[in-house]
């Protein structure tokens with residue numbers, strides 16, 4: 001099918017304004033926000049309804065045209081960036097952004113894939129509830145992308161990954177059929193839980209068009225605090241004490257190196273209220289019941305007395321809370337301004353974080369002299385962003401292999417929350433055992449036999465052995 005015929009056919013489905021072909025406008029779809037991944041889309045198409053998504057997918061499936069689903073373009077693994085063939089069609093969900101329904105008693109929200117996370121959070125708050133998915137990119141990330149990548153964020157410790165929020169899902173399959181399972185049930189054991197196949201599949205099996213999300217009661221009493229800790233080991237002792245003393249109220253337990261906060265001070269002019277330290281921990285806890293602040297103060301007195309923390313501050317106002325979070329949420333931007341950095345979004349069993357950091361720091365310093373480690377992350381979940389700032393000519397693949405080998409040795413994962421996208425395909429295939437990879441390929445072939453759904457992401461299909 002010629003470009004002109006394809007564009008005309010797409011316009012019939014989604015309307016004149018729903019197809020982007022202008023090279024300047026296509027740039028948004030060709031490049032990820034960090035400008036690390038670049039491709040060339042044939043065009044971008046923006047359907048307004050699930051029926052339109054299905055019609056676009058059917059047209060492309062007929063013509064064997066590959067589709068790259070696209071949310072808020074906030075990913076860090078290139079999952080929404082087309083290849084450079086100029087043949088792939090980017091399908092953006094941006095015009096499907098309705099919040100269809102909020103059920104206050106059942107604590108659920110039915111929402112379309114293109115809704116921005118923050119909009120969905122605000123709607124839940126207005127209804128007297130909360131949507132407990134929280135991440136730095138929440139002002140731009142869209143629900144479909146969040147679910148397709150099973151995004152993590154800062155309160156996974158308490159509320160789980162995005163997957164755990166999903167009660168029901170509506171998808172368009174690779175063949176262009178609409179499968180709707182928009183049930184708002186907490187209990188639904190009727191056969192295979194097929195929605196899990198699409199959550200975290202990064203658009204390689206079909207397109208998520210809407211979801212029913214499980215909301216949570218608002219935890220109105222909130223305490224946010226920053227602690228200086230001497231070592232990652234001490235940070236874990238604080239974590240253990242926090243889990244023991246304030247238990248399920250702990251939303252977030254974020255570890256940040258002193259070096260990470262120096263980057264933030266340099267590039268974002270945001271400074272920590274505490275004296276310099278090798279490590280810091282940002283803690284947030286919340287509860288429906290009063291008395292939390294006293295419990296957190298008692299906890300802090302304890303860890304300061306034991307020497308597990310050396311200094312600390314508890315936010316006194318919402319403004320101060322926001323200032324403490326700004327430190328944490330500015331790290332990614334600050335790192336991007338510092339120069340070339342290679343990201344390692346790794347997880348290890350929590351107890352092994354100190355050993356991993358120790359081994360990785362030594363190995364990286366030895367193999368890549370002059371590189372600088374920017375380590376921070378969701379220590380309460382065992383997830384460390386072990387990013388390395390290095391010279392433009394340094395061998396990034398060798399660095400990735402070195403870090404990932406150490407992760408695997410500690411029983412960890414080479415992607416905790418950012419997904420595989422196009423960035424980690426070869427590393428996943430190197431680090432995961434063959435039976436796991438074969439199982440994944442079998443699912444891919446069953447659901448997308450023509451291989452038109454986001455090809456080249458998550459896995460390659462060249463090994464046809466199984």
Ligand code: 2HG
Pocket residue numbers: 136153328329331332343377385387
């Ligand atoms: C975060 O935790 C994000 O802030 C981004 O997952 C991490 O920049 C990164 O590596």
Ligand code: ZN
Pocket residue numbers: 152153377378385417
């Ligand atoms: Zn993160």
